[in-house]
Amino acid sequence: MADGGGRRILYVVVCAAPAAADVEVFVRLAQSAGWRVFVISSPLGRRFVDVHSLASLTGEAVRSEFRMPGESKGMPSADAVVAPATFNTVNKWATGITDTFAVGLLCELMGFGVPILAVPQLKDALARHVAFERNLEVLRSMGVRVLFDPAAPPHARMPRWEPILEELHSILDG
Numbered sequence: 001m002a003d004g005g006g007r008r009i010l011y012v013v014v015c016a017a018p019a020a021a022d023v024e025v026f027v028r029l030a031q032s033a034g035w036r037v038f039v040i041s042s043p044l045g046r047r048f049v050d051v052h053s054l055a056s057l058t059g060e061a062v063r064s065e066f067r068m069p070g071e072s073k074g075m076p077s078a079d080a081v082v083a084p085a086t087f088n089t090v091n092k093w094a095t096g097i098t099d100t101f102a103v104g105l106l107c108e109l110m111g112f113g114v115p116i117l118a119v120p121q122l123k124d125a126l127a128r129h130v131a132f133e134r135n136l137e138v139l140r141s142m143g144v145r146v147l148f149d150p151a152a153p154p155h156a157r158m159p160r161w162e163p164i165l166e167e168l169h170s171i172l173d174g
Contacts, residue, residue, distance in 0.1 A: 012030070043064055080115045
């Protein structure tokens with residue numbers, strides 16, 4: 001659902017991982033590609049981002065809290081989601097544990113059928129945990145595109161932002 005200016009709406013859900021620290025690069029790339037970007041952060045993820053800089057860049061506050069009853073929704077409906085996700089987020093998301101706004105939103109958007117690209121970033125030892133691989137399969141079975149190569153060296157498991165944006169566009173282009 002495009003905004004009033006014809007731009008598609010992209011939610012970027014960040015967590016407490018190094019990817020969050022340079023998410024501004026991705027936001028700028030997405031904006032250059034015509035997206036209106038909203039950044040959503042897990043509570044711990046806020047420690048990895050500059051919320052003021054992101055708010056200035058996007059024109060929107062970084063959301064990390066559930067809204068209270070009676071408060072306006074505040075964000076237009078998303079056309080797509082990119083989630084550079086941690087071990088914790090992947091596991092909570094796949095099992096439906098919505099104890100943070102970020103994970104709750106991912107669960108809800110999945111239920112609405114919004115295209116989601118998950119890009120896990122985690123330590124090698126955590127990537128070998130049996131629950132992680134099972135939960136990636138659960139997410140895939142629910143229609144989430146997962147961009148993760150367990151055979152890649154740990155420092156190279158998460159692609160640069162440019163290929164992530166290309167992957168998002170390939171999902172939307174069918």
